[in-house]
Amino acid sequence: SQQGEEDPQALSIQEGENATMNCSYKTSINNLQWYRQNSGRGLVHLILIRSNEREKHSGRLRVTLDTSKKSSSLLITASRAADTASYFCATDASGGGSEKLVFGKGTKLTVNP
Amino acid sequence: GAGVSQSPSNKVTEKGKDVELRCDPISGHTALYWYRQSLGQGLEFLIYFQGNSAPDKSGLPSDRFSAERTGGSVSTLTIQRTQQEDSAVYLCASSLSVGNQPQHFGDGTRLSIL
Numbered sequence: 001s002q003q004g005e006e007d008p009q010a011l012s013i014q015e016g017e018n019a020t021m022n023c024s025y026k027t028s029i030n031n032l033q034w035y036r037q038n039s040g041r042g043l044v045h046l047i048l049i050r051s052n053e054r055e056k057h058s059g060r061l062r063v064t065l066d067t068s069k070k071s072s073s074l075l076i077t078a079s080r081a082a083d084t085a086s087y088f089c090a091t092d093a094s095g096g097g098s099e100k101l102v103f104g105k106g107t108k109l110t111v112n113p
Numbered sequence: 114g115a116g117v118s119q120s121p122s123n124k125v126t127e128k129g130k131d132v133e134l135r136c137d138p139i140s141g142h143t144a145l146y147w148y149r150q151s152l153g154q155g156l157e158f159l160i161y162f163q164g165n166s167a168p169d170k171s172g173l174p175s176d177r178f179s180a181e182r183t184g185g186s187v188s189t190l191t192i193q194r195t196q197q198e199d200s201a202v203y204l205c206a207s208s209l210s211v212g213n214q215p216q217h218f219g220d221g222t223r224l225s226i227l
Binding site: 030033040043044045048088092100101105 | 221
């Protein structure tokens, strides 16, 4: 089963608005990562947050992690048309003996100019 | 180049044929990962390499799928006797090492089985 599940599945906003995407997961993790994928391209790493961190910022991105609720959120502030992409969360599994990441199905974000 | 390179970028083949997909990771990256992405879906883990060894092959869908990595660099993913359900984008990623590391992705190989 999917470790990470993003919601909403799709989000459409106007340029300048903020976009919030959520991710829930099932098992204990070492870290959680967010990636962006433009149509027809590979994934681009955005931010990594460790299990002992609660919030992290990078430019217009803000990520929160609540390990008690097994959830994370990605906030993009002052969105731009260029932010249009699919966004995925990915988790590892602590103590699992494997280094694989498990990705959710993603949130498709459309920022209208 | 500086990024992960995958070839071919597109591959169309007939059902039953074998295909070989290539991934050239970022120089110096010891970890290499293969994923499969079906249309509109997330990524499905297939296999990862640490150096030339593959500690986790649990994601390979069937024994028609195999992968190898030689010289700690280039990796090939081979699909034998392709089926229509193998149609997907196959993505490769590399990272400096395993664990707590961002992965750097190539643009994938779009595989279509007729």
